[in-house]
Amino acid sequence: MQLYSEHYVSTKSERFVNKIWCLDNSIGESLIENKLVLPNGCFNLAIVSGTAIEVHTSKNKYEMNEGIYFCSQMTNKVLVNIQPKTKVTIIQFHAWTLSMFPKYDASNFTDSIIKINPIELPFSIESTVNIPIEKLLNTINLYFETLADSNPNLNTIEKICEIIRFGKDEISVSEIGKQLNASQRLLQIKFKASTGLTIKKYIQILKFRKSVDQMVNADLEKLSLTEIALYNKYFDQSHFIKKFKDVTKTTPKMFDPDLYFLSKKR
Template sequence: MNYQTFQPHPDLSALVKFYWTLEVPFDPNNQKQKIIPDGCIEMTFNLEDKIKRYVSEKDYIIHPNSMVMGQRTKSYFIEPLGNVNSFAICFYPYGFANFICTPLENLVDVETPIESLFGEIPAKELEQKMLQAANTQERIEIIETFLLNKLNLNKTIENLVKTTVDTLLATNGSTSINQILKNDLSKRRQLERNFKKQIGISPKQLGKVLRLQTALKMLLNDKESLTNIAYESEYFDQAHFIKDFKEFIGTTPKEFIGNENMALSTLFYK
């Protein structure tokens, strides 16, 4: 697997976290891979063979070649049908809402073809340019031109939503929503409504995902004990950490390490 990341233009750096590419030669012995929620929305271009996502143990759907994957509330398995050559834009939680008018709660846990969001003709033109580009740098230039043009046509994120996301990102999801709102419960309903529209999920869900991401990176990189990881990630205790881990990933932390089905996620987060 060849996975690389690239930084966006400064004019987009507040909205786009990074670009990534993934190349995986086809091998009939490759295992299906589990994708884990990360709190981000991604626009992906599949430049070679098809990829399928499992919706049950045996049933699956085929990914669109060009799509947006909204916020994820659960893990899922994918499996390539041939060579993988993908280019993707990883948006910060409030990033993608600046480019479309569709409520982001409509995109949760589904793959949405880009023509459904940007129109058939602009989407097809963009897809062809990305396919015909000579290299990654050219693809970055193409997508940044597209995004900057779209950014000028849409309104920006509601301030309370942005403040909440910024706080959750800065504290790795460990700050409670009541603390962020300074116990002003009159703002809670407004925040929940706008958050789902502009982020896709609730503030509490995003906080849980971000805190899990912190613990997962520690698990992969630091080799600390589960007790220390739980403590440093500000879980109530180890049992609370394991419960959240199983909820989002479907395995215990110990089962995750060295699991062939987790190789891609390990590559992403290590």
Template sequence: MNLFNYRELAAAQELSKFVKKFWVLDNALNHSEFSNKSVLPNGCFNIAFISGNEIVIENKSGKTVLKEGIYLSCQLSMTIDVIIKPFTKIFLTQLYPWVPVMFSDFPFEKTADCYVPLQEINSGMSRNLAGIELYNEAFIVQFFQNHFLKYLEKNRDSDLILEASLLMKEGKGNISVAELSGKLGFSTRFVEKKFKQHLGLSPKEFSTILKIRNSVDEMTRMKQFHSMVQLALENGFYDQAHFIKTFSGLANTSPGKFDAEKFLLPFDGKGF
């Protein structure tokens, strides 16, 4: 009997500009490990509260084991497979891409596909969460609703990442770095530097994630689409071959073989 449970909780209105959602991977009552599900990049960060035993995260580059604790899950550049050990639960707070720079000066340049203990990201927040019951969803939600905004400090870099992210989302990732930089009023070199500094991804990598997620959302929502060529062109790819190569590199499967049941996808059918 599979006792694993996936669920999502909405963030309160005052948090909704910073927190996309809360989501739970709950294997706490299961005697068996949970596996065979993948997670796609979506352009967001997550604060992960792991309780119980450990989880194992696998990607094309290797394997990461995370013990009980609180971590910042940084930007993903590739799909991961998640293995949750018996009697283990993960509660995640999904943050929009402009949020970490508002509460941390941690150097994110080389953190793509990394999981950093929260104490290294923001020691004050980590201290205030020390000793909490990591499985207690209500307490964690209450902490974010009552205290999280106090840690956020708007700054020039967060404004830049916010505006850039929204422009890229509006264009479904179909905007060149030159065009993006022009709209932001900065040089391409400056924008690339800030993306790498605060997201660990280049603007091109970030836009590719958005384009692939948009195509996944369309495939999942529509169930059927007119042609692979149409899907490729609508999502800003040069041709079908370019789309298939990029999709396969990010999702570890071709668009023709994509099976939504093998992925943990959001209930609203949307990436970032």
């Protein structure tokens, strides 16, 4: 049995959905415990089937039995325990996706999980019990391809994220305001309402995840921590280590990738 797997939506849907990933202990007889997940600047919709999954965020402990859950932006590592006979399928939305649905205000919604009624979703998930991944991918692609077609222009939140993600240098809120010809205050209010994060915090999370991915996928015999720190726009190695410990509670050299559910290298 493969505990962790990733599945990818269509190119057009990728504008809003990063990927779908599964934690599958559905035929397992024992508890999978103390696995960790790192913040990544995304929202997650978790479909739990079977027994239950326990999630510890920096704010609370959540017992997630069968059902559908909306998971906010996480700002610190999350601990996960998966009960036997349990499968969790997670739809990972980009930070700006929620801004397509203005009725949702995420201003004070970080490091939190809420159970939702399936009828609240803009797309239909008929059952949470062993939903085939192919059927889920078809549902997600149909909805988000249509959403992309009906919204060809980027809204303000997506523009902010694009500037941050694809800029060669770290950018300030002031510079983003100049590029978008908008007030910093208005951008900050809009961004926090849609993501739960400040623009600065979003930048920090992306920078941190990029550093972790580089550490995991690079040969550290050839790439030093100082080089990783400077490449990802930290002041120096000490600054990088401090920020790394803020999230993981350990140092980069003591970091054990096997304890974490980490993205596969595509």
